[in-house]
Amino acid sequence: MTSFRVNGRGVQVTVDADTPLLWALRDELGLTGTKYGCGAAQCGACTVHLDGQAIRACVTPITAAEGRQVITIEGVTDEGATRRVASAVQEAWNRLDVVQCGFCQPGQIMSAVALLSAIPRPTDADIDAAMTGNLCRCATYQRIRAAIHDAAKSL
Numbered sequence: 001m002t003s004f005r006v007n008g009r010g011v012q013v014t015v016d017a018d019t020p021l022l023w024a025l026r027d028e029l030g031l032t033g034t035k036y037g038c039g040a041a042q043c044g045a046c047t048v049h050l051d052g053q054a055i056r057a058c059v060t061p062i063t064a065a066e067g068r069q070v071i072t073i074e075g076v077t078d079e080g081a082t083r084r085v086a087s088a089v090q091e092a093w094n095r096l097d098v099v100q101c102g103f104c105q106p107g108q109i110m111s112a113v114a115l116l117s118a119i120p121r122p123t124d125a126d127i128d129a130a131m132t133g134n135l136c137r138c139a140t141y142q143r144i145r146a147a148i149h150d151a152a153k154s155l
Helices: 021-028 082-095 105-118 124-131 141-154
Strands: 002-006 009-013 047-050 053-056 069-071
Touching: 021 047, 047 105, 053 105, 082 105, 082 141, 105 124, 105 141, 124 141
Parallel strands: 002 069
Antiparallel strands: 002 009, 047 053, 047 069
16 A cells, blocks of 8 residues: 555555556546556656656656655645646646647646746746657647746746
């Protein structure tokens, strides 16, 4: 059994130790906002925060979450230091109409929130570095960058 906090609440899951965190979140806890894309940490669709750091849940074993805090897209605006940043990011996403199909957006938002939490006024280079590995099949990269700059201005 692995015990950790998800979006501010304590949880326990009983799965094999090598089960990816993604499957515990989706299958055991019903938190389906975090998406499965590639299973190899290459696309970023599964991005969550583990103790404030953006990680790829598809390759992170459940045991890595033991005693730690996991924040998913469902809880990113609920509590803690990321609340204000996450709200600014989500508002900018809406204002600039970033989303097309939407599949990658939970991972994009989680990476953007981690970036702006660490670097409140990022340059284009900072954004490119932080968002590398978050793929968007609809190619909304320019709108994503613009939304991150927009969110930064509102912080």
